[in-house]
Amino acid sequence: MKSAKEVMEILAAYDLTKSYRAAAALAGCSHHTVARLVAERDTADAPTPPREKRPMLIDEYLPKIEEWVEHSKGRVRADIAHDKLLALGFTGTERTTRRAVARIKRAYRLGHTRVHRPWITEPGLWLQYDFGDGPVVDGTKTVLLCAWLAWCRHRVVIPLRDRTAPSVYAGLDRTFRRIGGVPTYLLTDNEKMVTTEHVASVAVRNPGVVSFARFYGLVVKTCLPADPATKGGVENTVKLAKADLVPTDHNLAAEYDSFDDLEAACTAFCEQVNTRIHRTTRRVPAEMLAEERLHLHPVPAAAHTVTWGVTRIVPDNTPMVAFENGQYSVPHTLRGQTVFVRAHGAGASERVVFVHHGDTGPVEVARHRRARPGSPQICDEHFPPPPAGVLGRQPIPRTDAEHAFCDIGAGARLWLCEAAEAGTGKIRVKMDHAVTLAKLLGAERVDWALGHAAAYGRFAEGDLMAILDAHPAGVASDRTHRADESRSLAQGTSGWAALGDGVPADEATEL
Structure with missing residues (x-):
């Protein structure tokens, strides 16, 4: 069935040629169709009702x-x-x-299809932000934090090293200070750092972003999932920033030698787009920003705690924290706790700073030079006294019999170590015998005897009992025995005194 436009073209072709076949060739249809339409037009009666549509297989x-x-x-x-x-x-x-x-x-x-109504916002109400994939700098992919102030169309682009919550919050703090105030509402996507889950299509806020919003005096709002039209202004900002700042084959931009070069390029981009006339408002965004600042809230003098850096949890078994491919030590008393770490300065003066927020407030706990992979920065004061090691190994009882023997005292533990080093046989039998003696004679006395046995290397079967018998109970065990000339076992020179006495003179002469 021909449409009204096609019917008009067919009839115009016939009026021009006055031939059914010629008109059919011009209109691209059958000459029978041309004849039918011409006959319907020339009929003096009422127009022929439209034909019924033929059924189709579909x-x-x-x-x-x-x-x-x-x-x-x-x-x-x-x-x-x-x-x-x-x-x-x-x-x-x-x-x-x-x-x-x-x-x-x-x-x-x-x-x-959703029908869009023009959004007319008021000054100082809405700030939108989103992220874009930034260029690769020093082998690491960066992130572009793009913000858009709705009323004045002012754009801010800040490069980030990652998309962790501390980095994003620090970037937002820089954004507020750059535009000179804090808006009433902050609109973004439903990322995990902003929305933890949805209950009946209601977004549940992350406690971290709630604390951040309360600190700066704003309200965080999130758009509907998979609905970029909600924040089209910042989406266009991301598109423009990526087109100008990320090196591609189309823009012929050069690679960035350092992160500082990328920050300079972002600053130049913002200066360019904010100082030209916007096609919607027909005004310069930088000039409109001066008017909107009067409706913004003041920025707090001190930044939120997240600007101290990224968070790291100190491992339970070692006070070493990883940061940007390096290992750094912190006080061992912070094991299992959270610390903030950031890089401060540049070049030779760059330092990696660690801050711990405790009950008394934020305290800087460590400051290191930049570490290289495989060469950690370690401070000896951050570690507890080292264990004794191999040379100072101490007994660790595991069974009831071992606990009973080691509980006798330090002398018993010393005897065990020395006896083991000497390869003493039937050592467990001798330990059980010492435990029995401790119950009969007292642990203090047996411990003293075991200590002396270890000092003098007496590990035989009856040595312990012999030491106890030689030092009966009630006798001072610290008495000393001093040997004089009459009690000495060493051979003296008194026998030489008679040498030469009683020898006849003639015998002496012969000698």
Whole structure:
């Protein structure tokens, strides 16, 4: 069935040529169609009612196609739908299927397309921010934090090393200070650092962002999931920033030698886009920002705690914290706790600073030079006294018998170490014997005897009992025995005194 436009073109072609076949060649239809339309026009009676539409092979399958389009939210492909129809017994061509799917998709979009109303905001109310993939600097991929002040269309782009919460909050703090105030609302996506979950389509805020918002006196709002049209202004800012700042084959931008070069490029980009006339407001955003500052809240003098750096949890087994491919020591008393770490300065004066926020407030706990991979920065004062090691190994009892022996005292533990070093046999039997003696004679006395046995290397079967017998109870064990000349066992020279006495003179002469 021809449309009204096609009918007009056919009749105009006939009026020009006065030939059915010539008009059909010009209009691209059959000469019978031209004859019919001319006859309908020239009939003096009332216009012929429109003909009934002929049934098509696809008609009985249209409800199924509508079901597929509805289920796929308008994303089903025509070739896939045609394959499904063939399985259901459809005998038409793929061209018929494509036309039907396109017609149903068009109707679906008209019924589900969101109608936009121009957003007219007030000064000082809305600030939107989003992220874009930044260039690679020093082998590390950076992030572009893009912010857009809705009323004056002022744009701010700040490069970040990562998208962790402390880095993002520090970037937002810089944004507030750059525009000269804090807005009433802050609009962004539903990231984990902002929204923890959705309950009945209601976003549940992350406690960290709630604390951040309360500190700066603003309200954080999030757009609907998968709905970039909610914050189209900042989406365009991300697109422009990536097109100008990220080196590609199209913009011929050079690679950045350092992170400072990227920050300088972002500053130059903001200066460029904020000092030219905006196509919507027909005004310069920098000039409008001066008016909007009067409606912004003041920025707190001190930044939020997240600007101290990124958070790190000190491991339980070692007070070493990893930061940007380096290892740094912190006091061992902070094991299991959270510290803030940031890099301060540049070049030879750069330092990695660690801050711990305790009950008494923030305290700087460590400051190191930049560490290289494999060469950690360690301060000896951050570690507890080292263990005794191999040379000072002490007994660690594990069984009841070992506990009973080691509980006798330090002399018993010393005897065990020395006896083990000497390779004493039946050492467990001797330990049990010492425990029995401790119960009978007292642990203090047996411990003293074991200590002396260890000092003198007496580990034989009856040595312990011999030492106890030699030092009866009630006798001072610290008495000393001193040997004089009359008690000495060493050979003296008194026997030489008679040498030469009583020898006749003549015998002496012969000698």
